Amino acid sequence: MGAGFIFVVALLAFAVITLLKGVRIVPQGEEWIVERLGKYHGTLLPGLNIIIPYLDRVAYKLVTKDIILDVQEQEVITKDNAVIVTNAIAFIKITDPIKAVYGVTDFSEAIRNMIMTTLRSIVGEMNLDEALSNRDKIKARLRESIADEAIDWGLTVKSVEIQDIKPSQSMQKAMEMQASAERERKAMVTRAEGEKQSMILQAEARLEAAHRDATAQVTLAEASAEAIKRVTQAIGQEEAPMRYMLGEKYIAAVGRLANSDNAKTVLLPADIQETLRGLLGKRG
Numbered sequence: 540m541g542a543g544f545i546f547v548v549a550l551l552a553f554a555v556i557t558l559l560k561g562v563r564i565v566p567q568g569e570e571w572i573v574e575r576l577g578k579y580h581g582t583l584l585p586g587l588n589i590i591i592p593y594l595d596r597v598a599y600k601l602v603t604k605d606i607i608l609d610v611q612e613q614e615v616i617t618k619d620n621a622v623i624v625t626n627a628i629a630f631i632k633i634t635d636p637i638k639a640v641y642g643v644t645d646f647s648e649a650i651r652n653m654i655m656t657t658l659r660s661i662v663g664e665m666n667l668d669e670a671l672s673n674r675d676k677i678k679a680r681l682r683e684s685i686a687d688e689a690i691d692w693g694l695t696v697k698s699v700e701i702q703d704i705k706p707s708q709s710m711q712k713a714m715e716m717q718a719s720a721e722r723e724r725k726a727m728v729t730r731a732e733g734e735k736q737s738m739i740l741q742a743e744a745r746l747e748a749a750h751r752d753a754t755a756q757v758t759l760a761e762a763s764a765e766a767i768k769r770v771t772q773a774i775g776q777e778e779a780p781m782r783y784m785l786g787e788k789y790i791a792a793v794g795r796l797a798n799s800d801n802a803k804t805v806l807l808p809a810d811i812q813e814t815l816r817g818l819l820g821k822r823g
Contacts, residue, residue: 560592570636572599582636599640605697606631608647610654614707621667625704627654627681630697631689638693646692650685654699657684667706674701 564587565571571583575595583590583597590597612626631650633639643649661680662670670677682699689696706714770784 557592561589563588563590563597568602568604570601570603570633571597572601572636572640574598579637579641599636601633601636601639603633603636606633606647608651608654610651610658612703613655613659615659615662615670617662617665617667617670619666621710622707623662623667623670623704623710624707625658625662626702627658627699628702629654629699632695632697633693634695635693638691642692646694649692650689650694650696653685653688654681657681660684662704667710671704671706674704677701677704 563571563583565583565585567585569585571588573580573583573590573595575591580595608629608631610627610629612624615623615625617623629650633646639646658677658681661677661684665673665677678699678701681701682696685699686696705711
């Protein structure tokens, strides 16, 4: 094997290697940044691309599809000094590869840290109840706050979702105790309201009964007066009917007294016959 043959083989190998180094096939969904002698030279788009070997090099390979960034869980203090735990997830897209690689050291880490700090700031302006019930509001403010910075880094923040936002374990225990106390207070108030309403209804019932009793007594008195008036008109100057009626009422009253549960003994006048005669106007 002569030296010439070795030289030819080496030359062919060099040509093949050079050709391979100069041909770059960029897959769909990626863009490659090419530097020439350490300086940005161009961006390779998806498909077949040719670069100058030994002068150009692919410095960065960027994914132009949506990128999912997981923002880890962190503790945040609310305006009323409550501790809550929250995390998030962001969907970003590289819109300017040059800014993405030369504008910040690590755009993924930069966006992640910005979301964490902005999230702490937003939640810190809210009370606990407001923070727990306004997830959409927090998300909107979060996206708005980081959108401008993301543009400077060649990125577009498509969405930021709050995955979890919940009180810490100590806060959960305190909230459970508070909720239990509140339920007990409401139960006591409900019972007191019920007793109050019951007493009011009972008093109204007694008042209504007394009113009706008074009305009945007045009606009875009026009826008695009318009856006496009519009897008086009917008998005129005769005393016998009057005495007969008095005797009849006397006997009826004694009978009711004898039938009463409290009446153990009934005392009758010893001269009951004379009494009746006196009432009836008859003598011996």
